Amino acid sequence: NDTPYAEYQKALAMGALINLDDISMIAYLEQHASLPERICARYNPGPLLQEGNAIIGKPEEAKYGMTREQIFEAFRILQAKGVRHFGLHTMVVSNELAVQGLIHTAKMMFELAADVQKHTGITVEFIDFGGGIGLPYRPEESFVSYDELSQGIRQHFETIMKPHGLGQVQLAFECGRAITGPYGYLVTTAIHHKHIWKEYIGVDACMANLMRPGMYGAYHHISVMGKEHLPKDHIYDISGSLCENCDKFAVDRALPEIEDGDILVIHDTGAHGHSMGFNYNGKLRSAELLLQKDGKVRQIRRAETLEDLFATLDFSAL
Numbered sequence: 534n535d536t537p538y539a540e541y542q543k544a545l546a547m548g549a550l551i552n553l554d555d556i557s558m559i560a561y562l563e564q565h566a567s568l569p570e571r572i573c574a575r576y577n578p579g580p581l582l583q584e585g586n587a588i589i590g591k592p593e594e595a596k597y598g599m600t601r602e603q604i605f606e607a608f609r610i611l612q613a614k615g616v617r618h619f620g621l622h623t624m625v626v627s628n629e630l631a632v633q634g635l636i637h638t639a640k641m642m643f644e645l646a647a648d649v650q651k652h653t654g655i656t657v658e659f660i661d662f663g664g665g666i667g668l669p670y671r672p673e674e675s676f677v678s679y680d681e682l683s684q685g686i687r688q689h690f691e692t693i694m695k696p697h698g699l700g701q702v703q704l705a706f707e708c709g710r711a712i713t714g715p716y717g718y719l720v721t722t723a724i725h726h727k728h729i730w731k732e733y734i735g736v737d738a739c740m741a742n743l744m745r746p747g748m749y750g751a752y753h754h755i756s757v758m759g760k761e762h763l764p765k766d767h768i769y770d771i772s773g774s775l776c777e778n779c780d781k782f783a784v785d786r787a788l789p790e791i792e793d794g795d796i797l798v799i800h801d802t803g804a805h806g807h808s809m810g811f812n813y814n815g816k817l818r819s820a821e822l823l824l825q826k827d828g829k830v831r832q833i834r835r836a837e838t839l840e841d842l843f844a845t846l847d848f849s850a851l
């Protein structure tokens with residue numbers, strides 16, 4: 534989306550698949566690089582899709598993808614310019630636990646592939662449903678059933694794709710969150726107590742380490758080490774030290790009584806955690822440790838230092 538040409542050039546040099554987010558990208562790609570033989574286009578169904586969700590929002594308000602007519606037009610242009618292999622992509626739900634929402638994406642894309650064939654004569658060879666498989670961030674939630682998901686997709690595949698002779702299509706998901714999310718933890722220490730209109734526990738991590746709660750009010754479960762089985766009879770906001778009021782890992786969270794020095798473990802931070810981190814307010818991102826199968830712990834990323842923070846500044850002109 535809004536890809537600069539240097540990234541297209543790099544992708545082409547690597548032989549990577551290019552996914553065009555807009556019809557205007559055809560001319561842009563030709564001007565700055567070249568058109569590959571195999572290309573993909575991203576679809577935005579707009580108001581056709583009833584069930585948007587909170588993170589991506591309504592497709593008609595999302596910046597991604599092309600309309601249906603633009604996809605047909607783009608494929609016609611690309612075919613005339615020598616492109617031979619075509620794929621479709623979309624991503625209309627994010628962190629979705631309702632399997633029907635994910636199955637609906639597949640149905641919508643199968644119908645689009647059938648329409649592409651009808652309107653352009655082009656056989657779509659692969660369909661990428663994007664990411665979107667949700668995580669049970671809350672203890673009362675459960676993982677998406679992959680059996681149910683694949684059965685639902687198969688059903689639409691049989692009724693929509695096969696009758697159109699599209700049974701050879703390759704299907705893909707980009708489920709990064711579902712793969713890495715549950716296996717990361719942000720470990721932080723309670724360093725302050727504050728009692729004003731609410732009860733605050735100040736910790737030594739902040740939004741620079743994990744943005745999701747501050748950015749979208751996302752829930753991340755928190756355990757207080759050694760107090761897992763104590764009654765959750767205190768209500769706290771767990772806050773970091775950024776000068777942003779949204780710099781909180783939890784709001785009005787029932788937890789056992791927390792003392793300074795307690796270690797808090799924030800769950801499911803293996804996706805959109807460290808990788809979304811930033812240096813606002815001069816904050817330094819933490820080290821990352823890998824818990825190995827043999828129980829040993831290995832540092833796989835060192836903590837940032839003040840030198841790192843100033844490394845890109847050029848003081849010679851001062």
Ligand SMILES: Cc1ncc(COP(=O)(O)O)c(C=O)c1O
Nearest residue numbers: 624663664665666707708709710
């Ligand atoms: C195109 C695309 N694919 C995949 C993902 C990752 O999805 P997930 O949250 O399921 O890892 C995103 C994230 O926004 C995305 O925009």
